[in-house]
Amino acid sequence: MARHPLRYALSQLLLQLRIISAVARREMELRAAKGLFGVVGVFLEPLVLIGTFLALRILLRGAGEGSYMNLLLWLSVGFVPFFMFAEVAIKAISGVEKNSTLYFYRRLRPLDSLMGNALLTTQIFGLLLLVITMAVTIWEWRPQVAAFGITIFVVIGIAVLGFGVGLSTLILGHRLPVVAWFVKMFLRRILLWTSCIFFPIRIVPDQFRPWILWNPLAHGIEILRQSINPAYPAPGVSGIYFWAWVIGSLGFGLFIYGNNEELLYSTEGLPAATITDED
Amino acid sequence: MLLAAPSLADPAADPVASGLAGNDANDAAAVAMIELKRASKQESAGVGQKRRVFHDLTLTLYQGERLGLFAVNGEDATTLLGCLSGVDPLDSGSLVQHGSVSWPVGTNLTFSGKLSGAANARFAAEIYSQPGCLDGDLRLIQELTGIGDAAFHEPISTWSGPMKDALKLAVSLAFEFDVLAVGRISGWDFRAIHPHSVRIRELFERRIEGRTLVMAASGQNKLALEYCDEGVALVDGSLLYRGDPEVCLELVKEEAQRLKYERRQRVNARVKRLLGQDAVDPDDDDSDDELLGEAEAEPVTRLQ
Numbered sequence: 001m002a003r004h005p006l007r008y009a010l011s012q013l014l015l016q017l018r019i020i021s022a023v024a025r026r027e028m029e030l031r032a033a034k035g036l037f038g039v040v041g042v043f044l045e046p047l048v049l050i051g052t053f054l055a056l057r058i059l060l061r062g063a064g065e066g067s068y069m070n071l072l073l074w075l076s077v078g079f080v081p082f083f084m085f086a087e088v089a090i091k092a093i094s095g096v097e098k099n100s101t102l103y104f105y106r107r108l109r110p111l112d113s114l115m116g117n118a119l120l121t122t123q124i125f126g127l128l129l130l131v132i133t134m135a136v137t138i139w140e141w142r143p144q145v146a147a148f149g150i151t152i153f154v155v156i157g158i159a160v161l162g163f164g165v166g167l168s169t170l171i172l173g174h175r176l177p178v179v180a181w182f183v184k185m186f187l188r189r190i191l192l193w194t195s196c197i198f199f200p201i202r203i204v205p206d207q208f209r210p211w212i213l214w215n216p217l218a219h220g221i222e223i224l225r226q227s228i229n230p231a232y233p234a235p236g237v238s239g240i241y242f243w244a245w246v247i248g249s250l251g252f253g254l255f256i257y258g259n260n261e262e263l264l265y266s267t268e269g270l271p272a273a274t275i276t277d278e279d
Numbered sequence: 280m281l282l283a284a285p286s287l288a289d290p291a292a293d294p295v296a297s298g299l300a301g302n303d304a305n306d307a308a309a310v311a312m313i314e315l316k317r318a319s320k321q322e323s324a325g326v327g328q329k330r331r332v333f334h335d336l337t338l339t340l341y342q343g344e345r346l347g348l349f350a351v352n353g354e355d356a357t358t359l360l361g362c363l364s365g366v367d368p369l370d371s372g373s374l375v376q377h378g379s380v381s382w383p384v385g386t387n388l389t390f391s392g393k394l395s396g397a398a399n400a401r402f403a404a405e406i407y408s409q410p411g412c413l414d415g416d417l418r419l420i421q422e423l424t425g426i427g428d429a430a431f432h433e434p435i436s437t438w439s440g441p442m443k444d445a446l447k448l449a450v451s452l453a454f455e456f457d458v459l460a461v462g463r464i465s466g467w468d469f470r471a472i473h474p475h476s477v478r479i480r481e482l483f484e485r486r487i488e489g490r491t492l493v494m495a496a497s498g499q500n501k502l503a504l505e506y507c508d509e510g511v512a513l514v515d516g517s518l519l520y521r522g523d524p525e526v527c528l529e530l531v532k533e534e535a536q537r538l539k540y541e542r543r544q545r546v547n548a549r550v551k552r553l554l555g556q557d558a559v560d561p562d563d564d565d566s567d568d569e570l571l572g573e574a575e576a577e578p579v580t581r582l583q
Binding site for chain 2: 011012015018019021022025026029033034101102103105106107108110266
């Protein structure tokens with residue numbers, strides 16, 4: 001059965017893509033089976049936060065930042081990628097246990113199911129971002145995004161960063177359960193306040209900027225805003241730092257995944273029951 | 280076969296050639312398809328209790344073999360099959376599979392009750408069918424189940440048991456594997472002459488033709504004797520015998536009889552000790568002595 005190696009690699013790659021999209025489709029169908037809330041529920045948290053800040057802006061005229069672009073767009077470019085990041089990471093951390101029945105099909109590896117879930121989450125939030133951008137475009141009746149390519153790449157980069165962080169945490173969490181607990185808390189709380197979501201980096205005084213700029217997500221989000229309007233000032237923000245984090249976290253995650261894949265198949269976790277041998 | 284062949288560890292051994300060579304396990308060119316080495320497995324038996332299914336077991340399945348797994352306890356055979364197919368994790372030891380091994384045919388844990396039969400089948404087909412064959416496989420699955428279009432698109436939690444069994448069997452038989460692992464099949468009588476059963480039988484025979492078969496014989500001894508050339512008898516956690524499947528079946532039956540006899544003796548002795556020598560009529564305890572285990576014996580103590 002001699003076959004051309006390139007053709008073989010291509011067919012395997014296509015199979016991989018088919019498996020990932022099958023997992024994403026199944027996840028989508030499972031959510032749809034939950035009823036309306038299963039599909040719309042994901043949008044609820046970012047939309048509520050966007051609405052809150054929009055209301056604050058309208059009522060107080062103080063919150064947020066509206067001078068370089070539409071306020072709604074500015075807020076959504078902060079919140080939607082952030083929630084996408086958190087959702088992708090949390091899905092990756094808790095995804096293996098939830099999907100343990102999928103590994104009954106041995107061709108499907110844990111990484112496939114994680115990638116399928118990440119793909120679906122990225123699709124959902126990407127769609128939300130696209131809808132908001134379109135709505136704002138129609139509202140203002142002029143093109144909003146100056147550099148579409150950068151926007152798309154950075155959104156994908158943020159999703160990949162979430163996947164890398166989630167994957168690393170998943171494996172480390174199997175060795176040290178406290179890591180998973182800590183990262184989950186960290187994702188939801190600390191990152192929300194240090195990711196430039198509801199404040200621009202330029203209003204932070206110089207001496208406090210390092211407190212924000214350690215966070216790659218802040219870089220990503222400010223680059224996104226800069227791609228929408230090139231005049232948007234983002235002092236201290238570095239694309240190289242952001243992409244180094246993306247590649248580093250994904251590479252580290254895949255590296256330790258490759259060495260610890262077998263760990264993920266045991267669904268029972270740590271042995272708790274006492275073993276009584278009759279002999 | 281197409282997809283699995285490159286994953287063979289030994290490139291010199293051509294799976295197609297040796298597959299066509301027949302079912303000769305002693306063939307010098309025989310390729311090991313599944314190698315289980317020094318494997319142990321325990322199962323939970325009640326809260327905080329573990330029971331040994333097999334211990335330090337080494338078993339090799341060669342290309343073209345048709346092996347039946349016979350065990351005293353029906354669950355043991357199914358568990359061993361699950362471990363061989365890679366669905367159940369081993370407690371210790373190693374499992375090496377060459378080529379693609381199916382999940383236990385006739386069972387499926389991935390099915391989700393919330394999804395329709397079509398969606399569940401489609402998920403399996405997207406993972407396992409050959410490129411370009413997806414729609415054909417889906418049609419085949421629906422045809423094998425014999426379920427109408429409307430019901431096929433309902434969530435399977437609303438389906439009846441036999442319908443679910445039919446879908447499990449149909450999804451398992453729709454794809455090609457190098458090694459077919461057959462678990463407990465329900466809803467299909469291989470001797471029936473109903474066209475539907477014959478259709479499944481034909482497909483089943485086509486799937487195992489020139490390939491390797493391993494089957495859990497528990498609860499389906501007739502099926503195992505029909506299709507297996509060789510059997511292993513799993514007694515007390517280790518392999519007692521490997522060879523003629525009929526001999527395996529006899530061995531396992533004898534062992535089951537012996538265990539039953541021992542249990543009966545133990546219970547009788549216990550009851551006699553508790554109630555005095557001649558208090559128990561030997562005919563009287565015949566009916567429920569099988570049920571009378573340790574737990575049942577306890578209340579007798581308290582009565583005294």
